[in-house]
Amino acid sequence: MAYLDHAATTPMLAEAVEAYAAAAREVGNASSLHAPGRRARRKVEESRERIAAVLGARPSEVIFTGSGTEADNLAVKGIFWARRDTGRRRVVASAVEHHAVLDSVHWLAAHEGAEVTWLPVDGLGRVPVDAMREVLDEHGDEIAVATVMWANNEVGTLQHVSSFAGLAAGAGIPFHTDAVQAVGQVPVDFAASGVAALTVSGHKLGGPAGVGALLLGRDIACTPLLHGGGQERDVRSGTLDAPGIVAFAVAVEAAVKSQQEYAARVAALRDELVARVRAAAPDAIYNGDPDDRLPGNAHFSFPGCEGDALLLLLDAQDIACSTGSACSAGVAQPSHVLLAMGADDDRARSSLRFTLGHTSTLDDVEALAAALPGAVERARRAGRR
Amino acid sequence: MSGGVDSAVAAARAVEAGHDVTGVHLALARNPQTYRSGARGCCTLEDSRDARRAADVIGIPFYVWDMADRFHEDVVDDFVAEYAAGRTPNPCLRCNEKIKFAAVLDRAVALGFDAVVTGHHARLGPDGLLRRSVDLGKDQSYVLAVLRRDQLDRSIFPLGDSTKAQVRAEAAERGLAVADKPDSHDICFIADGDTRKFLADRLGETPGDIVDAQTGAVLGTHQGAYAYTVGQRRGLALQTPAPDGRPRYVLSITPVTNTVTVGPAAALDVSDVAGDRPVWTGGPEPAGPIECEVQLRAHGDAVPATVTLANGRLHAELHRPARGIAAGQAVVAYRPDPAGDVVLGSATISS
Ligand SMILES: Cc1ncc(COP(=O)(O)O)c(C=O)c1O
Numbered sequence: 004m005a006y007l008d009h010a011a012t013t014p015m016l017a018e019a020v021e022a023y024a025a026a027a028r029e030v031g032n033a034s035s036l037h038a039p040g041r042r043a044r045r046k047v048e049e050s051r052e053r054i055a056a057v058l059g060a061r062p063s064e065v066i067f068t069g070s071g072t073e074a075d076n077l078a079v080k081g082i083f084w085a086r087r088d089t090g091r092r093r094v095v096a097s098a099v100e101h102h103a104v105l106d107s108v109h110w111l112a113a114h115e116g117a118e119v120t121w122l123p124v125d126g127l128g129r130v131p132v133d134a135m136r137e138v139l140d141e142h143g144d145e146i147a148v149a150t151v152m153w154a155n156n157e158v159g160t161l162q163h164v165s166s167f168a169g170l171a172a173g174a175g176i177p178f179h180t181d182a183v184q185a186v187g188q189v190p191v192d193f194a195a196s197g198v199a200a201l202t203v204s205g206h207k208l209g210g211p212a213g214v215g216a217l218l219l220g221r222d223i224a225c226t227p228l229l230h231g232g233g234q235e236r237d238v239r240s241g242t243l244d245a246p247g248i249v250a251f252a253v254a255v256e257a258a259v260k261s262q263q264e265y266a267a268r269v270a271a272l273r274d275e276l277v278a279r280v281r282a283a284a285p286d287a288i289y290n291g292d293p294d295d296r297l298p299g300n301a302h303f304s305f306p307g308c309e310g311d312a313l314l315l316l317l318d319a320q321d322i323a324c325s326t327g328s329a330c331s332a333g334v335a336q337p338s339h340v341l342l343a344m345g346a347d348d349d350r351a352r353s354s355l356r357f358t359l360g361h362t363s364t365l366d367d368v369e370a371l372a373a374a375l376p377g378a379v380e381r382a383r384r385a386g387r388r
Numbered sequence: 389m390s391g392g393v394d395s396a397v398a399a400a401r402a403v404e405a406g407h408d409v410t411g412v413h414l415a416l417a418r419n420p421q422t423y424r425s426g427a428r429g430c431c432t433l434e435d436s437r438d439a440r441r442a443a444d445v446i447g448i449p450f451y452v453w454d455m456a457d458r459f460h461e462d463v464v465d466d467f468v469a470e471y472a473a474g475r476t477p478n479p480c481l482r483c484n485e486k487i488k489f490a491a492v493l494d495r496a497v498a499l500g501f502d503a504v505v506t507g508h509h510a511r512l513g514p515d516g517l518l519r520r521s522v523d524l525g526k527d528q529s530y531v532l533a534v535l536r537r538d539q540l541d542r543s544i545f546p547l548g549d550s551t552k553a554q555v556r557a558e559a560a561e562r563g564l565a566v567a568d569k570p571d572s573h574d575i576c577f578i579a580d581g582d583t584r585k586f587l588a589d590r591l592g593e594t595p596g597d598i599v600d601a602q603t604g605a606v607l608g609t610h611q612g613a614y615a616y617t618v619g620q621r622r623g624l625a626l627q628t629p630a631p632d633g634r635p636r637y638v639l640s641i642t643p644v645t646n647t648v649t650v651g652p653a654a655a656l657d658v659s660d661v662a663g664d665r666p667v668w669t670g671g672p673e674p675a676g677p678i679e680c681e682v683q684l685r686a687h688g689d690a691v692p693a694t695v696t697l698a699n700g701r702l703h704a705e706l707h708r709p710a711r712g713i714a715a716g717q718a719v720v721a722y723r724p725d726p727a728g729d730v731v732l733g734s735a736t737i738s739s
Pocket residue numbers: 010011070071072073075101103152154155156181183184204205206213214215
């Protein structure tokens with residue numbers, strides 16, 4: 004099988020699996036006062052420190068969550084709620100956010116009286132820094148929270164996060180970034196970037212699914228989503244998942260430490276994939292920023308084809324990829340990211356995402372190159388009806 | 389794979405017959421919440437999950453195909469337009485004709501598949517003839533009779549030799565959780581089953597007269613002729629009783645004058661049926677009149693008749709009168725056969 008969907012989830016690292024299994028054999032609630040509890044607590048705190056160290060944060064800034072989705076919800080809703088009381092009701096977000104952010108913002112607008120300013124993107128999926136500047140000039144004193152993702156999960160475009168964070172900080176506005184796709188792929192440093200909050204997820208970098216973290220500056224007020232034991236700085240409740248957290252930390256550390264070497268290798272493989280796809284389908288449109296993008300991401304529109312049809316045909320040949328867009332009842336909607344980039348409905352529906360990762364090889368790329376011409380031809384026939 | 393028991397067992401049987409099978413669930417609702425919810429629908433999120441689970445258990449790939457726009461145009465809009473024109477459409481038949489064995493089949497063939505397999509209760513053997521199911525109570529050959537030769541040639545109906553009870557038992561044996569899911573009966577896109585309200589929402593109220601067929605007297609008013617079906621007796625709310633005291637029935641609907649004509653049961657008797665857009669798949673098209681049976685509505689009885697195909701129309705002369713025959717339904721001709729009555733052809737009833 005050629006697995007070309009590492010942005011959906013990537014295989015767990017062997018050392019993360021080991022760490023998980025070892026921790027899962029131990030008993031202990033990290034909130035308990037006895038010895039097994041203290042042992043679990045110690046593992047959690049060591050993990051917190053490891054993550055903080057490699058991501059340029061202080062340990063107290065690491066808030067463990069049950070997923071990247073939860074961390075995004077916590078940042079957007081929690082910071083909004085905390086600052087709404089000061090009369091700030093505006094949320095600023097880019098139009099190309101992951102649904103975890105996008106739908107949180109829509110929900111705040113629909114149910115919590117939020118006003119929203121959507122930051123546009125250009126044809127390559129980049130949010131212009133000037134757009135942020137303008138919003139701050141116009142609405143600076145109304146804004147509760149601003150959020151722009153570090154790297155886009157569909158087209159792979161990287162954003163000028165520190166520029167946004169700097170502008171926002173200058174206006175006294177907390178800035179969040181969803182770095183789920185970025186950590187381990189490109190250099191990410193919480194302190195140096197100047198952001199107030201940053202989302203990480205375990206299963207995108209070799210850790211388990213169902214664990215993530217919000218890096219949250221000490222001075223950033225954030226109202227909890229979940230109430231209970233107050234385990235995480237009173238911002239997040241729920242018994243800590245010690246095995247998950249341990250494995251998460253192992254994976255974050257490994258991914259960040261090997262990032263440079265990884266990115267060089269995977270980007271070269273990706274460039275090969277792009278060349279092969281172009282050779283197989285000369286009219287394919289390479290979406291996203293050709294230079295400033297995630298090393299493992301290649302995203303194309305195949306004119307005249309439906310992404311769905313291509314996916315089915317490639318799947319039948321054991322090639323796993325994605326249309327990159329969200330599903331409702333399994334039905335692919337045209338991607339909001341592509342639409343925001345100015346693509347029409349047809350181009351949005353004709354797109355397919357190939358993402359490489361730590362287990363990818365040239366064989367995967369070759370399998371795709373071999374299967375693609377036939378698939379494109381058939382999908383085109385099906386698309387014409 | 390609708391999420392029901394029939395298509396799940398059909399898929400499992402197709403796999404066992406050696407085919408390379410892919411499960412497809414059709415998303416037909418533009419907004420899944422607006423169509424029938426619960427276990428009896430054919431296009432809810434729950435049905436899509438049930439279909440996916442069945443595909444998992446059978447061990448085949450599974451995808452959802454979005455056919456909502458096509459379905460809306462070809463089936464739902466057509467349904468409303470047919471009622472507005474005073475006819476009584478059969479949306480399941482239309483869905484087979486335009487969606488399952490057209491849009492879906494075309495896409496599948498283009499993608500490299502050979503045929504569409506469905507859980508319809510009908511037989512289609514190597515002789516290429518479409519026959520009634522062994523389970524006459526569940527037989528669906530009537531709603532498949534619209535299919536042309538080229539469509540039948542790419543269709544597989546693995547359930548025709550089994551009764552519904554056998555299909556359910558087999559589903560249970562195969563560990564398919566949908567084994568005891570209730571059958572769907574009503575029209576899948578009318579969420580609450582209230583067809584009259586569905587039409588009223590789309591066509592508005594258009595009051596008109598209810599007229600006596602014999603005297604021409606106005607007996608009452610209606611709020612929209614589309615709410616009536618030929619043969620209907622209930623819901624007429626007539627103040628004046630018939631002179632003979634017998635119940636009155638809807639005899640015809642005339643959209644041009646927006647009138648509903650009523651009369652005695654005997655006036656419902658029909659002996660001549662004409663149909664448009666005939667298809668003939670049960671052999672070469674007959675040059676002259678032939679003796680066969682015709683069925684004039686879903687779940688109706690078959691009536692002996694002489695059928696003639698001429699000038700792009702089908703004409704059936706019934707040997708005994710039938711009642712409650714509505715324009716827009718299908719007239720399906722069958723050749724009685726101990727190995728399962730054979731569908732000869734069909735047409736849409738025009739008069
Ligand atoms: C950019 C981005 N944000 C958030 C998420 C959600 O993370 P999780 O799967 O951990 O909930 C994902 C992955 O699906 C993602 O790609």
